Amino acid sequence: MSVTDELLTNAERYQRDFTKGELPLPPARGVAVLACMDARLNPYGLLGLQEGDAHVIRNAGGVVTADELRSLAISQRLLGTREIVLIHHTDCGMLTFTDDEFKDGIAKETGIRPPWSSEAFTDLDTDVRQSVRRILADPFIPVKDSVRGFVYDVRTGALREVV
């Protein structure tokens, strides 16, 4: 039995107890959360989010690339969110390698160098700041009054505001 099959068994249980079938499409709290994909960072538990509350956008690092700007533009323009919460975290995998190392390794194995940046970074606070700046600099995101950036501590569970 694969792990995916085990998760599907959990999904059957979720469906049996499901009572949230009438929620509207736009997020009730009007917030989009952009966070790292890290397994230890659970935005639902951390921020007390329930089904229907917020858009949750995630990727390796919680960084801002073209695809996160696309998601945020759709979130605000079509579904009315007005606040953005950006979360990086301590002990992040993105701190453990350099862009060149990662892509050199892939090129050596596959014969192709990835045409994208890995978005590896060396300092959490600096990358939170520049991620927020990438959002503020984007011409397609209309509402920028509340774009706040945080670092989550995976050892203590604390959320610290950076910018």
Next chain:
Amino acid sequence: MSVTDELLTNAERYQRDFTKGELPLPPARGVAVLACMDARLNPYGLLGLQEGDAHVIRNAGGVVTADELRSLAISQRLLGTREIVLIHHTDCGMLTFTDDEFKDGIAKETGIRPPWSSEAFTDLDTDVRQSVRRILADPFIPVKDSVRGFVYDVRTGALREVV
């Protein structure tokens, strides 16, 4: 008090009860979930995920662009995940507009046409299939034995396998 401030109050509560400070960086279940950012789709509840279990990657639509391929490559190559679960859902915002409509509207307002595709789609199953194919076609993701695609029904809570 902004919604973000309310979420920070929740985060203080999470920290007070926090007991998961010793979890390792690699996801315990070896799975990466790629899902839509939709507020009604809670991958933790649906799949029974706990802190430490899985990478969770999310964007508008649960689509596969360069940034999701970056995240999946990092997930597998640096942190050892070996299964991918892709989830779209019913009543998705991405079904409600066309790429041209969305970008024409932005161009009219800002004077700039976004240089990216909105990734809007017209059929859920078709987009799940082509999203899985984008992963299978990528040269940088090493493990493709278990790449399965699903549609989550926001009215019933059911998860249906497409491919």
